[in-house]
Amino acid sequence: AAQLFAQSKMVSGTVKDKNGLPIAGANVQEKGVTNSTLTNADGNFSIEVRMGTKIIIKMKGYKTQEVSVDDTNGLSNIILEKALKRLEYGIQAGINVSHDYHGKKLEKMSIGYTAGLYMDINLASCFSFETGLHYRLLSLKEENFKYKARADFHFMSISLYCKNSIRFKDDRLYLFYGLDFNLCLKSQLKEEYDGKTEERSDEFSQGVITPPIVCGLGYERKGKFGIKANVYLWYPDLMHELGDLGAYFVTLTYKF
Numbered sequence: 689a690a691q692l693f694a695q696s697k698m699v700s701g702t703v704k705d706k707n708g709l710p711i712a713g714a715n716v717q718e719k720g721v722t723n724s725t726l727t728n729a730d731g732n733f734s735i736e737v738r739m740g741t742k743i744i745i746k747m748k749g750y751k752t753q754e755v756s757v758d759d760t761n762g763l764s765n766i767i768l769e770k771a772l773k774r775l776e777y778g779i780q781a782g783i784n785v786s787h788d789y790h791g792k793k794l795e796k797m798s799i800g801y802t803a804g805l806y807m808d809i810n811l812a813s814c815f816s817f818e819t820g821l822h823y824r825l826l827s828l829k830e831e832n833f834k835y836k837a838r839a840d841f842h843f844m845s846i847s848l849y850c851k852n853s854i855r856f857k858d859d860r861l862y863l864f865y866g867l868d869f870n871l872c873l874k875s876q877l878k879e880e881y882d883g884k885t886e887e888r889s890d891e892f893s894q895g896v897i898t899p900p901i902v903c904g905l906g907y908e909r910k911g912k913f914g915i916k917a918n919v920y921l922w923y924p925d926l927m928h929e930l931g932d933l934g935a936y937f938v939t940l941t942y943k944f
Contacts, residue, residue: 782939
């Protein structure tokens with residue numbers, strides 16, 4: 689039995705991903721010893737190993753796999769699954785359309801923008817948690833026959849979102865929901881009435897604004913480029929007479 693175990697043989701195989709594409713440069717090593725080789729451009733390898741042993745296939749970004757060597761001369765396709773990245777970093781930038789739900793004061797829609805850094809903490813293949821630091825400009829306008837007004841709010845915010853994902857191939861579709869904690873850095877109101885212009889920077893209180901509810905849909909192409917569409921909902925009395933505010937965001941994302 690010891691003689692049979694000590695016998696060696698040449699075995700070959702092919703390493704691929706779950707989409708059937710060959711993985712080049714994967715390390716194929718006999719378990720327990722330093723005997724190893726690499727897969728070629730077509731994902732193929734050949735290695736001489738002991739009978740009854742195992743080979744270990746390793747590749748950065750994929751889960752390590754062990755395969756038993758039997759009495760045949762070849763191995764079927766070895767499929768490697770991608771390893772889940774626990775932490776992913778990215779940047780995002782987008783535009784928002786804002787309006788007053790009740791039309792109490794600022795009735796017309798206006799456009800602002802947002803930009804910042806974000807981080808995904810992946811807890812499972814279908815669930816992750818996002819946080820990040822963003823800068824946001826919220827501009828609101830009102831206009832009638834003689835009166836024009838524009839209020840600008842500059843926020844620095846920290847996001848706290850939960851994400852439920854559906855993954856297919858290397859892409860991801862996800863639903864996200866959570867809160868934004870906003871610090872108002874600057875607020876300014878400009879009014880024009882009957883040919884006169886007045887600007888005030890103390891019209892609205894500055895400081896921490898009650899977090900709005902955030903929900904929306906996102907899509908990532910091969911885990912790099914993505915797009916998010918979401919709605920922010922504020923509640924009354926956050927900004928004195930502004931009433932209930934809503935903002936619709938379209939945001940482009942990129943992960944490093």
